[in-house]
Amino acid sequence: MSELLDIADVARRSGLTPSALRFYERKGLIEADARIGLRRAYRPEILTRLTRIRAARAAGFTLAQITELLAERPADAALRALLAERAREVDAHIAQLTAIRDGLRHTARCRHQPLSACPHFLTAKSLPHGRS
Amino acid sequence: MSELLDIADVARRSGLTPSALRFYERKGLIEADARIGLRRAYRPEILTRLTRIRAARAAGFTLAQITELLAERPADAALRALLAERAREVDAHIAQLTAIRDGLRHTARCRHQPLSACPHFLTAKSLPHGRS
DNA sequence: CTGGCACTTGAACCGTGGTTCAAGTCAACC
């Protein structure tokens, strides 16, 4: 009757490893809904949460930030502001990567010899000037 | 008469820290053109190389890969193939980030309450399914 | 010639995100 999932099931269905799931638990990102003996048992809803965690990771949030993001705490308004800010940052990152991609493409195709003579060879104009 | 730069000059003019420059040297990415006493002295050409290193980092190459990339070794053809491949990878990354940015923007603006009810809240369709 | 300051070194440490390992627990099948 119980719909509970094994850690291995959750791993398979989420695309994460069991060790990553235990790691996330230690970090306070997730928790098991029950224990069967010593074994973690999860309700299927965990999968939604894990999808969100993966999406947030892909958006560039750190695990610590995601913990905040998915906590019960933050008011929607604050949350939306955070997401909007991250959207802007991601956008800037996209712009940078686009310039870089164009540079790579150019240099892959141009006929300068040696390659290092190409004026576009690994020359990204406008990298942030501070220490990254 | 010598145009040689101090490590601090290079740091200032490249946007890197002296410790990063020494780190790069240990990794075989750069070397000093001379020593004045114990101190490293660089010809200004180092700045071009450092720009390339920063561009390549921004393109997602690891320092080890950059060492290869900037070595005297690789034939232009092989090099161009590498750059083309990285261009494709960066492009895929851009596509993913674009989807994520759109999701973030949407969720920042929609009026679902609570936010977690929004069907687009941190839901990236098509994240690579394997372990990242 | 002497002091101060910027440099030098190697080694240790950091944050991020995990993986790997040894040793132990436990449910289930034969």
Add this chain to the structure above:
DNA sequence: GGTTGACTTGAACCACGGTTCAAGTGCCAG
């Protein structure tokens, strides 16, 4: 009731890209 195999734990280890530290060296100013 004993073996197997998947889970458990804590601790150590990994890669990556650096930063920080203590201790030492040496250029240049006064």
